[in-house]
Amino acid sequence: REEERGMSERGGIGGADLFGYVGIESVLDQMRRKTVKAGFEFNIMVVGQSGLGKSTLVNTLFKSKVSRKSCTPNYEEKISKTVRLHAVSHVIEEKGVKMKLTVIDTPGFGDQINNQNCWEPIVKYVNEQYEKYLREELNVNRKRRIPDSRVHCCIYFLPASGHSLRPIDVEFMKRLGKIVSIVPVIAKADTLTLEERQEFKERIRQDLEANGIHVYPQRELDEDPEDRILNDRIRDSIPFAVVGTDKEHQVNGHKVLGRKTKWGIIEVENVAHCEFANLRDLLIRSHLQDLKDVAHNVHYETYRVRRLNESNMNLSELVLSSWPLQNKMDKCETESHL
Amino acid sequence: MAATDVDVFSNEEKRNLSLGGHVGFDSLPDQLVSKSVTQGFCFNILCVGETGIGKSTLMNTLFNTMFENEEASHYQNGVYLRPRTYDLQESSVHLKLTIVDTVGFGDQINKDESYKPIVDYIDTQFENYLQEELKIKRSLFNYHDTRIHICLYFIAPTGHSLKSLDLVTMKKLDSKVNIIPIIAKADTISKSELHKFKIKIMSELVSNGVQIYQFPTDDEAVSEINSSMNAHLPFAVVGSVEEVKVGNKTVRARQYPWGVVQVENESHCDFVKLREMLIRVNMEDLREQTHARHYELYRRCKLEEMGFKDTDPDSQPISLQETYEAKRKEFLGDLQRKEEEMRQMFVNKVKETEAELKEKEKELHDKFEHLKRIHQEEKRKVEEKRRDLEEELNTFNRRKMAAETQSLSQPLKKDKDKKN
Numbered sequence: 001r002e003e004e005r006g007m008s009e010r011g012g013i014g015g016a017d018l019f020g021y022v023g024i025e026s027v028l029d030q031m032r033r034k035t036v037k038a039g040f041e042f043n044i045m046v047v048g049q050s051g052l053g054k055s056t057l058v059n060t061l062f063k064s065k066v067s068r069k070s071c072t073p074n075y076e077e078k079i080s081k082t083v084r085l086h087a088v089s090h091v092i093e094e095k096g097v098k099m100k101l102t103v104i105d106t107p108g109f110g111d112q113i114n115n116q117n118c119w120e121p122i123v124k125y126v127n128e129q130y131e132k133y134l135r136e137e138l139n140v141n142r143k144r145r146i147p148d149s150r151v152h153c154c155i156y157f158l159p160a161s162g163h164s165l166r167p168i169d170v171e172f173m174k175r176l177g178k179i180v181s182i183v184p185v186i187a188k189a190d191t192l193t194l195e196e197r198q199e200f201k202e203r204i205r206q207d208l209e210a211n212g213i214h215v216y217p218q219r220e221l222d223e224d225p226e227d228r229i230l231n232d233r234i235r236d237s238i239p240f241a242v243v244g245t246d247k248e249h250q251v252n253g254h255k256v257l258g259r260k261t262k263w264g265i266i267e268v269e270n271v272a273h274c275e276f277a278n279l280r281d282l283l284i285r286s287h288l289q290d291l292k293d294v295a296h297n298v299h300y301e302t303y304r305v306r307r308l309n310e311s312n313m314n315l316s317e318l319v320l321s322s323w324p325l326q327n328k329m330d331k332c333e334t335e336s337h338l
Numbered sequence: 339m340a341a342t343d344v345d346v347f348s349n350e351e352k353r354n355l356s357l358g359g360h361v362g363f364d365s366l367p368d369q370l371v372s373k374s375v376t377q378g379f380c381f382n383i384l385c386v387g388e389t390g391i392g393k394s395t396l397m398n399t400l401f402n403t404m405f406e407n408e409e410a411s412h413y414q415n416g417v418y419l420r421p422r423t424y425d426l427q428e429s430s431v432h433l434k435l436t437i438v439d440t441v442g443f444g445d446q447i448n449k450d451e452s453y454k455p456i457v458d459y460i461d462t463q464f465e466n467y468l469q470e471e472l473k474i475k476r477s478l479f480n481y482h483d484t485r486i487h488i489c490l491y492f493i494a495p496t497g498h499s500l501k502s503l504d505l506v507t508m509k510k511l512d513s514k515v516n517i518i519p520i521i522a523k524a525d526t527i528s529k530s531e532l533h534k535f536k537i538k539i540m541s542e543l544v545s546n547g548v549q550i551y552q553f554p555t556d557d558e559a560v561s562e563i564n565s566s567m568n569a570h571l572p573f574a575v576v577g578s579v580e581e582v583k584v585g586n587k588t589v590r591a592r593q594y595p596w597g598v599v600q601v602e603n604e605s606h607c608d609f610v611k612l613r614e615m616l617i618r619v620n621m622e623d624l625r626e627q628t629h630a631r632h633y634e635l636y637r638r639c640k641l642e643e644m645g646f647k648d649t650d651p652d653s654q655p656i657s658l659q660e661t662y663e664a665k666r667k668e669f670l671g672d673l674q675r676k677e678e679e680m681r682q683m684f685v686n687k688v689k690e691t692e693a694e695l696k697e698k699e700k701e702l703h704d705k706f707e708h709l710k711r712i713h714q715e716e717k718r719k720v721e722e723k724r725r726d727l728e729e730e731l732n733t734f735n736r737r738k739m740a741a742e743t744q745s746l747s748q749p750l751k752k753d754k755d756k757k758n
Contacts, residue, residue, distance in 0.1 A: 020402045021402070021428070022400070022401055022402050022426075022428060022613075022617060023428075023613065023614075023617045023618040024426060024428040024431050024433050024617060024621075025428050025429050025430070025431045026617070026618045026619070026621075027379060027431065027433075027617075027621045027622055028371050028374075028375065028431065030619070030620070030621060030622035030623070031370075031371055031374060031622050032367045032368075032370075032371050033557060033559055033560075034557075034622055034623070034626065035366075035367050035370050035371075036367050037557060040363075040366050042363075061361070062355075062357070062361055063357050063358040063359040063360075063361050064355040064356060064357050064358055065355065066355065090354070090355045091354045091355070092354075092355050092357055092361075092363075093354075093357075094357060094360070094361055094362075094363055094364040095364040096364070097363060097364045097366055097367060099363055099366070140637075140638055140641045140642060140646050141638060142634060142637075142638075144630050144634075223376075246358075280361075280362065281362070284361060284362045284363050285362040285363070285365050286365075286369070287369075288363060288366055288369060289366060289369035289370050289373060290369070290373075293373065297479055301476070304474075305474055305475055308474045309474060
């Protein structure tokens with residue numbers, strides 16, 4: 001193996017040079033092997049009024065019958081009186097990579113005549129998952145791998161009205177944008193022409209900014225100029241106008257996913273027709289790990305800080321006070337403050 | 339008691355779904371790996387062994403570089419640990435390598451306490467991590483992890499057996515850190531002696547219950563090579579940064595009058611095996627074991643020591659918060675008591691000092707009175723004397739007057755007397 005790589009890798013060290021190949025970079029392979037073996041978890045929440053195509057979109061995203069609703073024939077959706085949250089988990093595998101995908105549905109959201117506070121059960125659910133994780137993390141006997149049920153991403157469905165954000169949209173995104181990464185999408189976008197779509201998106205972006213709503217990818221989380229450029233490009237195109245389907249049709253000799261209408265076939269994965277492919281690429285192919293990292297390093301930590309401050313718990317002080325070597329020194333300090 | 343494994347994929351309530359096409363999450367491991375690359379990696383090696391046994395040379399040989407190092411003296415008072423951090427880079431991977439040297443190990447006449455600084459250092463690194471983890475506002479992903487991932491224990495090539503210092507030290511360390519024992523300066527032992535030596539060492543370790551690091555065999559990709567390496571422990575290594583021409587190649591070797599010992603020749607020594615295991619195959623596993631096993635054990639013991647439990651005597655789960663509140667009350671109660679005690683002490687001291695001061699005041703007052711009296715006495719005496727003097731003066735003046743008047747009326751008498 002060494003002969004193959006040759007002695008041509010030169011590295012840098014603070015002060016000296018590596019005189020030949022050491023093999024440090026194989027740690028990447030080691031890490032890859034371990035993570036593949038351990039598998040991944042991803043929890044995605046879909047929020048929007050009934051009939052906007054949430055289940056269909058999730059099925060299209062993951063190319064499988066994740067949500068049984070849209071596939072059961074003659075399924076009559078009962079409008080529920082309150083917002084219920086419904087989490088379903090599946091294990092999917094692709095090229096040896098296993099993922100436990102959990103989709104959290106929110107039937108009843110925005111469906112009532114009076115939708116006051118309909119976001120509360122959702123906020124409660126998100127915080128409950130953080131709380132569950134926090135408790136596990138604080139246990140004395142911890143599991144090797146803490147089960148992660150925290151919501152990594154929340155897709156918010158905007159109806160394609162063509163006008164602007166509605167009050168319920170603003171209220172929801174304002175509150176949830178603080179505790180979870182929101183990805184807004186324009187649902188059933190095949191009712192908008194390209195110009196209407198552009199105008200609508202522009203207005204939505206203005207509304208979001210006017211209301212101080214930060215959606216994913218959040219500007220303040222950009223790490224370096226490269227990130228910023230990449231994320232600016234994404235921010236300039238959200239919300240994505242999507243169309244979902246699980247039906248296939250023949251177009252130009254190929255089988256494509258599409259919706260057949262009398263005036264043509266809307267190809268879901270064609271970026272000239274709708275932005276589904278962009279959404280899929282963002283969510284799954286490039287930013288999935290980043291969504292999880294933001295949920296863990298930013299949203300969860302924010303929750304944790306708030307929670308620990310509430311109960312006035314400063315554990316590290318307590319640990320510090322019992323450490324034998326420093327014990328005497330610190331006790332003297334606290335006494336002198338008396 | 340190891341942390342319980344949770345296999346997230348074995349829960350019955352989940353269904354396995356088949357995908358109708360390429361979704362794209364197979365790029366997840368790549369996404370994860372590229373994030374780690376931007377963050378960089380940490381790796382911390384602890385070298386335990388006598389002075390002069392070849393620790394620094396081996397590190398130089400392993401990482402193909404010259405870390406600055408002066409030779410250590412043999413006259414240290416005790417054992418102390420010297421950590422040095424270096425930033426290495428190979429292609430796109432940044433490694434923050436910390437090498438901790440034990441200076442003075444094995445040099446003292448009394449080696450009873452030799453293992454203590456090592457154990458303390460390892461515990462301190464765990465403690466620092468625990469502190470960071472328990473902070474309210476913390477930044478774990480930015481944290482420079484200084485926990486020791488691997489301890490290379492250098493065994494002197496005596497050819498007989500382990501020294502008692504080695505056994506004691508390794509026994510103290512085996513529950514805190516991954517240990518790989520290596521035989522240093524292996525070019526002083528012949529092949530047959532080496533074989534016997536290795537067997538002796540391993541049997542001594544087993545019979546004394548020392549847990550050394552086992553290369554993991556659960557991953558099919560590496561289980562074969564790892565299990566074969568497990569059989570070659572302890573690795574007999576030779577280190578050298580000098581290059582010698584052998585045939586038409588230049589290799590790292592040690593040149594003797596009777597031959598050349600090549601470092602990277604597997605029939606000469608086990609250096610290649612060590613490098614393979616340590617860096618190219620198991621670096622990530624070492625880091626994982628340190629975090630998931632040794633650190634968790636430390637954390638569990640520490641929290642239990644402080645009185646935190648997961649369940650109370652009735653097996654009801656107690657939240658950390660409740661325990662914390664209880665502890666805090668206790669601590670504050672203690673504090674208050676101490677405060678009271680100190681206040682009492684202070685009050686008593688004040689009383690004492692007051693009493694003393696009063697005494698002194700009284701004394702002073704008495705003295706003053708006494709002096710006053712003396713002064714008055716003196717004054718009186720002086721007055722008397724003055725009166726006496728005045729009287730005398732008066733008497734004298736009167737007599738003088740009398741004498742004068744007498745002399746006036748009899749002036750000639752005197753002269754007559756004189757003439758006569």
